[in-house]
Amino acid sequence: MVEEEFVVEPMRVEQLDQVRRIERACFPTPWPRNAYRREIEKNERAHYLVVRTTSESAQEPQRQFPLSIFPFGRSGPRDVVGYCGVWVMLDEAHITTIAVDPDYRRLGLGQLLIIQMARIALQARATRMTLEVRMSNEHAQALYRKYGFSDGGVRPRYYSDDFEDALIMRSEELKSPGFAERMDAGEEELRRRVRWTTRL
Numbered sequence: 001m002v003e004e005e006f007v008v009e010p011m012r013v014e015q016l017d018q019v020r021r022i023e024r025a026c027f028p029t030p031w032p033r034n035a036y037r038r039e040i041e042k043n044e045r046a047h048y049l050v051v052r053t054t055s056e057s058a059q060e061p062q063r064q065f066p067l068s069i070f071p072f073g074r075s076g077p078r079d080v081v082g083y084c085g086v087w088v089m090l091d092e093a094h095i096t097t098i099a100v101d102p103d104y105r106r107l108g109l110g111q112l113l114i115i116q117m118a119r120i121a122l123q124a125r126a127t128r129m130t131l132e133v134r135m136s137n138e139h140a141q142a143l144y145r146k147y148g149f150s151d152g153g154v155r156p157r158y159y160s161d162d163f164e165d166a167l168i169m170r171s172e173e174l175k176s177p178g179f180a181e182r183m184d185a186g187e188e189e190l191r192r193r194v195r196w197t198t199r200l
Protein backbone atom coordinates (compact mmCIF):
# COMPACT_ATOMS: atom_id res chain seq x y z
CA MET A 1 0.00 0.00 0.00
CA VAL A 2 1.38 3.41 -1.01
CA GLU A 3 1.82 5.86 1.91
CA GLU A 4 0.34 8.90 0.18
CA GLU A 5 -3.38 9.61 0.05
CA PHE A 6 -5.19 10.82 -3.05
CA VAL A 7 -8.36 12.79 -3.77
CA VAL A 8 -10.31 12.88 -7.03
CA GLU A 9 -12.12 16.17 -7.62
CA PRO A 10 -13.35 18.42 -10.45
CA MET A 11 -10.52 20.24 -12.24
CA ARG A 12 -10.21 23.95 -11.38
CA VAL A 13 -8.73 26.75 -13.48
CA GLU A 14 -6.10 27.40 -10.77
CA GLN A 15 -4.81 23.85 -11.37
CA LEU A 16 -4.21 24.30 -15.10
CA ASP A 17 -0.48 25.03 -14.81
CA GLN A 18 -0.07 21.73 -13.01
CA VAL A 19 -2.26 19.90 -15.53
CA ARG A 20 -0.19 21.32 -18.37
CA ARG A 21 3.06 20.27 -16.68
CA ILE A 22 1.82 16.65 -16.69
CA GLU A 23 0.42 17.02 -20.19
CA ARG A 24 3.80 18.18 -21.54
CA ALA A 25 5.41 15.11 -19.97
CA CYS A 26 2.84 12.79 -21.58
CA PHE A 27 1.79 14.04 -25.01
CA PRO A 28 3.69 15.37 -28.05
CA THR A 29 1.07 18.05 -28.81
CA PRO A 30 -0.35 19.46 -25.56
CA TRP A 31 -3.63 21.37 -25.65
CA PRO A 32 -3.40 25.14 -25.28
CA ARG A 33 -4.26 26.44 -21.81
CA ASN A 34 -7.36 28.19 -23.17
CA ALA A 35 -8.76 24.92 -24.48
CA TYR A 36 -8.89 23.56 -20.91
CA ARG A 37 -10.30 26.80 -19.57
CA ARG A 38 -13.08 26.70 -22.18
CA GLU A 39 -13.82 23.08 -21.40
CA ILE A 40 -14.09 23.75 -17.67
CA GLU A 41 -15.99 27.03 -17.85
CA LYS A 42 -18.15 26.78 -20.95
CA ASN A 43 -18.74 23.18 -22.02
CA GLU A 44 -21.70 21.86 -20.09
CA ARG A 45 -21.20 18.36 -21.48
CA ALA A 46 -17.62 18.18 -20.28
CA HIS A 47 -16.45 16.75 -16.96
CA TYR A 48 -12.77 17.23 -16.14
CA LEU A 49 -11.25 15.67 -13.05
CA VAL A 50 -7.88 15.74 -11.33
CA VAL A 51 -6.38 13.30 -8.89
CA ARG A 52 -4.10 14.98 -6.38
CA THR A 53 -1.99 13.88 -3.48
CA THR A 54 -2.85 15.21 -0.03
CA SER A 55 0.73 14.74 1.20
CA GLU A 56 1.88 17.84 3.07
CA SER A 57 5.08 18.42 1.11
CA ALA A 58 3.07 18.70 -2.11
CA GLN A 59 0.83 21.39 -0.56
CA GLU A 60 3.75 23.72 0.16
CA PRO A 61 4.13 26.50 -2.38
CA GLN A 62 6.99 25.82 -4.81
CA ARG A 63 9.51 28.44 -5.84
CA GLN A 64 8.72 29.27 -9.43
CA PHE A 65 12.32 29.78 -10.59
CA PRO A 66 15.16 28.61 -8.34
CA LEU A 67 17.54 31.27 -9.68
CA SER A 68 14.91 33.90 -10.30
CA ILE A 69 15.60 37.60 -10.02
CA PHE A 70 12.26 37.53 -8.19
CA PRO A 71 13.35 35.36 -5.27
CA PHE A 72 9.95 35.52 -3.60
CA GLY A 73 8.01 34.64 -6.74
CA ARG A 74 6.12 31.43 -5.98
CA SER A 75 3.58 29.30 -7.68
CA GLY A 76 0.93 27.26 -5.91
CA PRO A 77 1.12 23.73 -4.57
CA ARG A 78 2.37 20.90 -6.73
CA ASP A 79 -0.15 18.29 -5.80
CA VAL A 80 -1.95 17.32 -9.03
CA VAL A 81 -0.66 13.92 -10.20
CA GLY A 82 -3.19 13.00 -12.88
CA TYR A 83 -6.22 14.23 -14.78
CA CYS A 84 -8.88 13.16 -17.25
CA GLY A 85 -11.86 14.45 -19.17
CA VAL A 86 -15.08 13.01 -20.54
CA TRP A 87 -17.82 14.52 -22.71
CA VAL A 88 -21.28 13.11 -22.18
CA MET A 89 -23.24 13.41 -25.44
CA LEU A 90 -26.68 11.82 -25.13
CA ASP A 91 -26.02 8.11 -24.65
CA GLU A 92 -22.28 8.24 -25.35
CA ALA A 93 -19.57 9.26 -22.90
CA HIS A 94 -16.41 10.06 -24.83
CA ILE A 95 -13.12 10.10 -22.94
CA THR A 96 -11.17 13.08 -24.30
CA THR A 97 -7.99 12.72 -22.28
CA ILE A 98 -6.34 10.87 -19.41
CA ALA A 99 -2.81 11.14 -18.06
CA VAL A 100 -0.85 10.31 -14.92
CA ASP A 101 2.39 11.99 -13.85
CA PRO A 102 5.26 9.62 -14.83
CA ASP A 103 6.40 9.57 -11.15
CA TYR A 104 2.99 8.23 -10.04
CA ARG A 105 2.31 5.53 -12.63
CA ARG A 106 1.41 1.90 -11.94
CA LEU A 107 -0.19 2.76 -8.61
CA GLY A 108 -3.73 2.40 -9.89
CA LEU A 109 -4.45 6.10 -10.43
CA GLY A 110 -5.31 5.63 -14.10
CA GLN A 111 -7.88 3.03 -13.06
CA LEU A 112 -9.21 5.36 -10.38
CA LEU A 113 -9.85 8.03 -13.01
CA ILE A 114 -11.52 5.56 -15.40
CA ILE A 115 -13.85 4.35 -12.64
CA GLN A 116 -14.82 7.90 -11.65
CA MET A 117 -15.54 8.82 -15.28
CA ALA A 118 -17.68 5.71 -15.61
CA ARG A 119 -19.66 6.73 -12.51
CA ILE A 120 -20.23 10.20 -14.01
CA ALA A 121 -21.28 8.64 -17.32
CA LEU A 122 -23.74 6.34 -15.57
CA GLN A 123 -25.23 9.21 -13.58
CA ALA A 124 -25.71 11.15 -16.81
CA ARG A 125 -27.48 8.10 -18.27
CA ALA A 126 -24.87 7.37 -20.93
CA THR A 127 -24.95 3.79 -22.15
CA ARG A 128 -21.34 3.40 -23.32
CA MET A 129 -17.92 4.98 -23.09
CA THR A 130 -15.72 5.47 -26.15
CA LEU A 131 -12.26 6.85 -26.83
CA GLU A 132 -9.46 7.04 -29.37
CA VAL A 133 -5.97 5.81 -28.56
CA ARG A 134 -2.77 5.67 -30.59
CA MET A 135 -2.20 2.26 -32.18
CA SER A 136 1.25 2.16 -30.56
CA ASN A 137 0.04 3.08 -27.04
CA GLU A 138 -0.06 -0.42 -25.57
CA HIS A 139 0.03 0.74 -21.93
CA ALA A 140 -3.12 2.83 -22.27
CA GLN A 141 -4.83 0.07 -24.29
CA ALA A 142 -4.01 -2.41 -21.50
CA LEU A 143 -5.72 -0.08 -19.00
CA TYR A 144 -8.85 0.19 -21.15
CA ARG A 145 -8.98 -3.56 -21.82
CA LYS A 146 -8.78 -4.22 -18.09
CA TYR A 147 -12.06 -2.27 -17.87
CA GLY A 148 -13.71 -4.21 -20.66
CA PHE A 149 -13.14 -1.85 -23.57
CA SER A 150 -12.85 -3.58 -26.93
CA ASP A 151 -11.72 -2.49 -30.38
CA GLY A 152 -14.32 -0.55 -32.34
CA GLY A 153 -12.49 0.39 -35.54
CA VAL A 154 -9.64 2.55 -36.79
CA ARG A 155 -9.40 6.24 -37.63
CA PRO A 156 -6.62 6.37 -40.24
CA ARG A 157 -3.96 9.11 -39.81
CA TYR A 158 -5.88 10.59 -36.88
CA TYR A 159 -2.99 12.27 -35.01
CA SER A 160 -1.82 15.54 -36.54
CA ASP A 161 1.82 15.41 -35.35
CA ASP A 162 2.83 12.15 -37.06
CA PHE A 163 -0.40 10.91 -38.70
CA GLU A 164 -0.48 7.74 -36.63
CA ASP A 165 -3.77 5.82 -36.83
CA ALA A 166 -6.13 5.87 -33.85
CA LEU A 167 -7.77 2.76 -32.48
CA ILE A 168 -11.37 3.41 -31.43
CA MET A 169 -12.27 1.56 -28.22
CA ARG A 170 -15.74 1.06 -26.71
CA SER A 171 -16.81 -0.07 -23.30
CA GLU A 172 -19.42 -2.70 -22.60
CA GLU A 173 -22.98 -1.50 -21.97
CA LEU A 174 -22.52 0.59 -18.80
CA LYS A 175 -25.67 -0.80 -17.19
CA SER A 176 -24.72 -4.41 -17.85
CA PRO A 177 -24.04 -6.65 -14.86
CA GLY A 178 -20.60 -7.38 -16.35
CA PHE A 179 -19.59 -3.72 -16.30
CA ALA A 180 -20.95 -3.15 -12.79
CA GLU A 181 -18.95 -6.15 -11.58
CA ARG A 182 -15.80 -4.80 -13.22
CA MET A 183 -16.27 -1.43 -11.50
CA ASP A 184 -16.87 -2.99 -8.11
CA ALA A 185 -13.92 -5.36 -8.46
CA GLY A 186 -11.75 -2.46 -9.67
CA GLU A 187 -12.67 -0.29 -6.67
CA GLU A 188 -12.03 -3.14 -4.28
CA GLU A 189 -8.62 -3.79 -5.84
CA LEU A 190 -7.78 -0.09 -5.66
CA ARG A 191 -8.69 0.12 -1.99
CA ARG A 192 -6.02 -2.51 -1.32
CA ARG A 193 -3.42 -0.60 -3.35
CA VAL A 194 -3.93 3.11 -2.51
CA ARG A 195 -5.83 5.32 -0.08
CA TRP A 196 -8.26 7.54 -1.95
CA THR A 197 -11.46 9.51 -1.62
CA THR A 198 -13.56 11.55 -4.03
CA ARG A 199 -15.02 15.06 -3.82
CA LEU A 200 -17.32 14.87 -6.83
Ligand SMILES: CC(C)(COP(=O)(O)OP(=O)(O)OC[C@H]1O[C@@H](n2cnc3c(N)ncnc32)[C@H](O)[C@@H]1OP(=O)(O)O)[C@@H](O)C(=O)NCCC(=O)NCCS
Nearest residue numbers: 026098099100105106107108109110111133139140142143
Ligand atom coordinates in the same frame (compact mmCIF):
# COMPACT_ATOMS: atom_id res chain seq x y z
C1 LIG B 1 -2.12 5.25 -19.56
C2 LIG B 1 -1.87 5.85 -18.17
C3 LIG B 1 -2.90 6.94 -17.91
C4 LIG B 1 -2.02 4.73 -17.13
O1 LIG B 1 -1.91 5.30 -15.85
P1 LIG B 1 -1.43 4.47 -14.57
O2 LIG B 1 -1.85 5.25 -13.37
O3 LIG B 1 -0.01 4.11 -14.68
O4 LIG B 1 -2.33 3.15 -14.73
P2 LIG B 1 -2.73 2.12 -13.58
O5 LIG B 1 -1.63 2.03 -12.56
O6 LIG B 1 -4.08 2.46 -13.10
O7 LIG B 1 -2.74 0.78 -14.43
C5 LIG B 1 -3.95 0.13 -14.72
C6 LIG B 1 -3.72 -1.03 -15.64
O8 LIG B 1 -3.32 -0.56 -16.93
C7 LIG B 1 -2.34 -1.43 -17.49
N1 LIG B 1 -1.06 -0.70 -17.57
C8 LIG B 1 -0.85 0.58 -17.20
N2 LIG B 1 0.44 0.93 -17.46
C9 LIG B 1 1.04 -0.17 -17.99
C10 LIG B 1 2.35 -0.44 -18.44
N3 LIG B 1 3.31 0.48 -18.38
N4 LIG B 1 2.61 -1.68 -18.93
C11 LIG B 1 1.65 -2.62 -18.99
N5 LIG B 1 0.37 -2.43 -18.55
C12 LIG B 1 0.08 -1.22 -18.06
C13 LIG B 1 -2.24 -2.61 -16.53
O9 LIG B 1 -3.24 -3.54 -16.91
C14 LIG B 1 -2.62 -1.97 -15.21
O10 LIG B 1 -3.15 -2.88 -14.27
P3 LIG B 1 -2.17 -3.62 -13.22
O11 LIG B 1 -1.42 -2.54 -12.50
O12 LIG B 1 -3.11 -4.37 -12.35
O13 LIG B 1 -1.25 -4.46 -14.07
C15 LIG B 1 -0.42 6.40 -18.06
O14 LIG B 1 0.49 5.42 -18.51
C16 LIG B 1 -0.18 7.68 -18.86
O15 LIG B 1 -0.43 8.79 -18.38
N6 LIG B 1 0.31 7.54 -20.10
C17 LIG B 1 0.61 8.73 -20.92
C18 LIG B 1 -0.65 9.42 -21.40
C19 LIG B 1 -1.50 8.48 -22.25
O16 LIG B 1 -0.99 7.71 -23.04
N7 LIG B 1 -2.84 8.61 -22.10
C20 LIG B 1 -3.78 7.82 -22.82
C21 LIG B 1 -4.23 8.57 -24.01
S1 LIG B 1 -5.43 7.65 -24.95
